[in-house]
Amino acid sequence: MINQMNIVIVGLGNIGSYFYNYLIKNKKILFNKTNTVPNILFVSAKSLGKKRSFKIPKKLWLKNCLLASKIKDVDIVVELIGGSEGIAKKLVFEALKNKKHVITANKALVAKYGNQLSKIAEINNVNFEFEAAVCGGIPIIRSIKEGLIANDISKIYGILNGTSNYILSSMDKNKLEYNNALSKAKVLGYAESNPASDINGEDVASKLKILTALAFNSFIDNKSILVEGIKNIDQIDINNANQLGFKIKLIGVAESDQNKITQRVHPALVEKNSYIAKINGVLNAVIVESDPVGKTVLQGEGAGPGPTTSSLVSDLCSILRGNVKFPFVLSDKKRQFASFANISNKKFSVYLRLDVKDIHGILSNITKVLATNKISVKRLIQNPTMNKKNASIVIITHEAKSSSFIKALATLKKKNYIVNNPKIIRIEKINVYR
Amino acid sequence: MINQMNIVIVGLGNIGSYFYNYLIKNKKILFNKTNTVPNILFVSAKSLGKKRSFKIPKKLWLKNCLLASKIKDVDIVVELIGGSEGIAKKLVFEALKNKKHVITANKALVAKYGNQLSKIAEINNVNFEFEAAVCGGIPIIRSIKEGLIANDISKIYGILNGTSNYILSSMDKNKLEYNNALSKAKVLGYAESNPASDINGEDVASKLKILTALAFNSFIDNKSILVEGIKNIDQIDINNANQLGFKIKLIGVAESDQNKITQRVHPALVEKNSYIAKINGVLNAVIVESDPVGKTVLQGEGAGPGPTTSSLVSDLCSILRGNVKFPFVLSDKKRQFASFANISNKKFSVYLRLDVKDIHGILSNITKVLATNKISVKRLIQNPTMNKKNASIVIITHEAKSSSFIKALATLKKKNYIVNNPKIIRIEKINVYR
Numbered sequence: 037m038i039n040q041m042n043i044v045i046v047g048l049g050n051i052g053s054y055f056y057n058y059l060i061k062n063k064k065i066l067f068n069k070t071n072t073v074p075n076i077l078f079v080s081a082k083s084l085g086k087k088r089s090f091k092i093p094k095k096l097w098l099k100n101c102l103l104a105s106k107i108k109d110v111d112i113v114v115e116l117i118g119g120s121e122g123i124a125k126k127l128v129f130e131a132l133k134n135k136k137h138v139i140t141a142n143k144a145l146v147a148k149y150g151n152q153l154s155k156i157a158e159i160n161n162v163n164f165e166f167e168a169a170v171c172g173g174i175p176i177i178r179s180i181k182e183g184l185i186a187n188d189i190s191k192i193y194g195i196l197n198g199t200s201n202y203i204l205s206s207m208d209k210n211k212l213e214y215n216n217a218l219s220k221a222k223v224l225g226y227a228e229s230n231p232a233s234d235i236n237g238e239d240v241a242s243k244l245k246i247l248t249a250l251a252f253n254s255f256i257d258n259k260s261i262l263v264e265g266i267k268n269i270d271q272i273d274i275n276n277a278n279q280l281g282f283k284i285k286l287i288g289v290a291e292s293d294q295n296k297i298t299q300r301v302h303p304a305l306v307e308k309n310s311y312i313a314k315i316n317g318v319l320n321a322v323i324v325e326s327d328p329v330g331k332t333v334l335q336g337e338g339a340g341p342g343p344t345t346s347s348l349v350s351d352l353c354s355i356l357r358g359n360v361k362f363p364f365v366l367s368d369k370k371r372q373f374a375s376f377a378n379i380s381n382k383k384f385s386v387y388l389r390l391d392v393k394d395i396h397g398i399l400s401n402i403t404k405v406l407a408t409n410k411i412s413v414k415r416l417i418q419n420p421t422m423n424k425k426n427a428s429i430v431i432i433t434h435e436a437k438s439s440s441f442i443k444a445l446a447t448l449k450k451k452n453y454i455v456n457n458p459k460i461i462r463i464e465k466i467n468v469y470r
Numbered sequence: 471m472i473n474q475m476n477i478v479i480v481g482l483g484n485i486g487s488y489f490y491n492y493l494i495k496n497k498k499i500l501f502n503k504t505n506t507v508p509n510i511l512f513v514s515a516k517s518l519g520k521k522r523s524f525k526i527p528k529k530l531w532l533k534n535c536l537l538a539s540k541i542k543d544v545d546i547v548v549e550l551i552g553g554s555e556g557i558a559k560k561l562v563f564e565a566l567k568n569k570k571h572v573i574t575a576n577k578a579l580v581a582k583y584g585n586q587l588s589k590i591a592e593i594n595n596v597n598f599e600f601e602a603a604v605c606g607g608i609p610i611i612r613s614i615k616e617g618l619i620a621n622d623i624s625k626i627y628g629i630l631n632g633t634s635n636y637i638l639s640s641m642d643k644n645k646l647e648y649n650n651a652l653s654k655a656k657v658l659g660y661a662e663s664n665p666a667s668d669i670n671g672e673d674v675a676s677k678l679k680i681l682t683a684l685a686f687n688s689f690i691d692n693k694s695i696l697v698e699g700i701k702n703i704d705q706i707d708i709n710n711a712n713q714l715g716f717k718i719k720l721i722g723v724a725e726s727d728q729n730k731i732t733q734r735v736h737p738a739l740v741e742k743n744s745y746i747a748k749i750n751g752v753l754n755a756v757i758v759e760s761d762p763v764g765k766t767v768l769q770g771e772g773a774g775p776g777p778t779t780s781s782l783v784s785d786l787c788s789i790l791r792g793n794v795k796f797p798f799v800l801s802d803k804k805r806q807f808a809s810f811a812n813i814s815n816k817k818f819s820v821y822l823r824l825d826v827k828d829i830h831g832i833l834s835n836i837t838k839v840l841a842t843n844k845i846s847v848k849r850l851i852q853n854p855t856m857n858k859k860n861a862s863i864v865i866i867t868h869e870a871k872s873s874s875f876i877k878a879l880a881t882l883k884k885k886n887y888i889v890n891n892p893k894i895i896r897i898e899k900i901n902v903y904r
Contacts, residue, residue, distance in 0.1 A: 173763035175617020183609025186783030328776030329607035342762030349620030
């Protein structure tokens with residue numbers, strides 16, 4: 037007797053189409069690897085009748101995708117619709133409730149409803165798999181859940197969004213202004229027509245929340261997270277960073293300190309010669325610090341139909357092989373309501389940029405505001421701007437509490453010599469080499 | 471009812487001891503993650519009675535380790551003895567034949583007998599796991615078998631041995647001669663008292679053979695592999711490399727070209743600013759090039775009891791969760807006797823160092839030998855040596871066939887103006903960034 041599992045693919049965008057064709061082409065090799073035939077039973081999408089470069093036999097068409105969760109013969113539902121609400125949410129909840137295995141690439145859904153969904157999956161002894169939701173083709177979820185399962189993770193961080201990283205890279209390499217870099221990313225297919233979540237940090241935030249829960253055996257926490265995007269970074273910042281020996285990257289960081297977990301997504305200055313500074317374009321990289329293994333680095337393609345399919349298929353093979361496991365490493369009963377903290381007590385060194393009117397006594401006033409807030413200056417550069425009446429002051433500070441910077445900034449904003457909103461970018465020390 | 475699996479640990483060196491204590495300490499958390507209790511039933515080692523910093527209850531002592539494979543209650547045998555023959559071999563064969571799952575860190579054994587062992591495991595439907603045999607704590611085997619299972623791998627390569635990498639790094643950083651760097655590695659516990667296999671490339675060769683079989687769905691091939699160690703690298707080479715913009719690394723590379731697989735282990739010059747050049751000390755890094763995912767990089771600690779235990783436990787949890795799979799990705803029946811080729815037709819650019827008597831007309835003679843063998847010079851530096859009658863000529867060549875270099879070298883060796891054996895180090899272009 038030959039084992040077989042029946043699959044329904046829901047959603048036929050770039051990724052769904054690539055995944056469908058991959059499965060058709062590689063059915064036999066996947067059987068050889070898993071001892072189970074991956075059989076596409078149905079395909080469902082809003083655009084089923086649409087003309088495409090490949091043909092889907094009519095007998096595979098499933099008009100109402102929600103039926104996928106009700107048909108007895110269906111073993112696995114692959115959700116590739118996207119969005120944390122609506123049909124995607126309904127489909128995934130229904131499928132798991134009806135004891136279907138679920139594979140999804142939907143980070144927004146997993147971040148928002150992962151706690152509930154994983155509980156249903158565990159109760160029904162089915163897999164809820166979402167490797168493709170985090171960092172495209174990098175097997176980071178599998179690595180935390182299986183390869184690094186022995187380890188006590190203290191920190192997980194990296195570059196988790198290809199679109200924003202591409203934009204920052206081209207602002208740096210090609211000296212493009214933000215808007216031009218974004219347009220270029222759209223032309224090349226690296227940014228969607230509505231790239232809001234890539235740019236405002238929300239996409240990284242979703243991924244980070246999922247990684248945090250996996251890494252720290254906790255439930256997903258949607259409240260305590262700092263999220264800042266890259267919209268305010270301009271060519272002047274990129275240039276200043278370069279002059280000071282840094283690159284600017286959008287990073288996601290989750291770490292545990294004295295049993296408090298912090299989650300933060302923000303642009304950061306990283307040393308020019310560091311590993312992370314060289315992760316350019318749509319590449320992603322994740323660094324895991326844990327005991328007893330030490331630092332582990334995983335780098336790869338962060339997006340695109342090929343890399344995403346690589347992850348979807350790794351999830352699929354896990355199911356085909358009968359490798360049922362808890363979706364978030366630990367049984368739902370054993371996961372913790374961990375303590376999350378905001379970062380107000382965390383200390384950073386920062387890059388502070390102040391565009392000011394070039395009048396007498398300003399520097400002394402600024403440094404006084406900083407001193408009052410226990411912030412000391414490590415480096416200061418004053419440059420004239422194009423408008424000669426103004427000047428741009430760039431300060432690299434020593435480490436101080438996050439809350440101190442917020443207070444100092446609030447004071448500075450009110451000063452009549454400040455031309456634009458003062459800007460702060462944190463400096464992050466990341467070193468993966470010896 | 472609570473699931474439980476019974477484990478026998480055989481071998482109590484650094485790694486065995488660390489693993490034993492880890493399991494004792496983390497029994498509960500591993501149960502929470504896998505839903506199965508990992509119960510140490512027996513421990514066996516030559517040195518059972520020896521005084522140690524921790525105590526092993528007498529009821530756990532198993533004097534004859536081979537009994538582990540015969541005792542009915544034993545589910546999992548963890549072999550940490552080492553060596554490709556003798557008791558380790560006997561134990562692993564017997565255990566698999568008796569339907570026990572086997573976990574081993576023994577790369578020599580897996581490289582030599584992996585084909586047979588994996589067949590027995592498959593027939594008996596038990597796991598044969600060896601994550602710890604390759605690259606310490608880096609989950610590279612699990613990533614090939616699971617995370618990257620969708621992919622067609624064309625090349626896998628990297629720095630696979632911490633000891634030799636530590637030696638080359640300290641020769642470079644601390645300007646140590648080879649022997650002093652080796653001594654330092656021994657003092658720090660990075661090299662064994664007999665470090666032969668780390669230094670002559672055999673350790674990398676064993677790991678590479680395993681990776682090759684996994685990556686290319688082939689049987690392990692012990693014949694077609696080039697193995698060169700680092701013994702001949704001296705401070706002059708390190709210094710020359712630096713002046714030319716390179717670092718010297720011991721690399722292992724397996725690649726498929728026109729359906730022929732080549733395997734090679736040798737020192738190589740890599741560009742100073744490349745990723746791989748910065749992997750120093752006992753770090754390991756593996757790069758996988760595959761379709762559709764692209765390039766994936768995994769970096770981490772290459773050795774030591776902590777990282778090795780991380781891998782052993784990932785294997786253990788896979789078994790505890792009931793994740794039985796083919797040891798080499800594909801069913802034994804479907805694995806191929808792939809075509810392996812030697813590298814004689816492969817083209818390289820090389821670093822060629824000739825120590826010569828400083829007499830008239832030599833340069834013309836050398837370049838003539840090279841030209842006759844279709845090797846053209848890209849860069850040439852002639853330096854006087856300490857002994858002023860001699861000179862050192864360093865040549866960076868354009869690409870030419872491996873076989874051409876062998877012929878040229880054979881001719882040059884016979885020349886009466888050659889003082890020492892001519893030396894060739896291949897130049898490898900490795901780029902993981904954009």
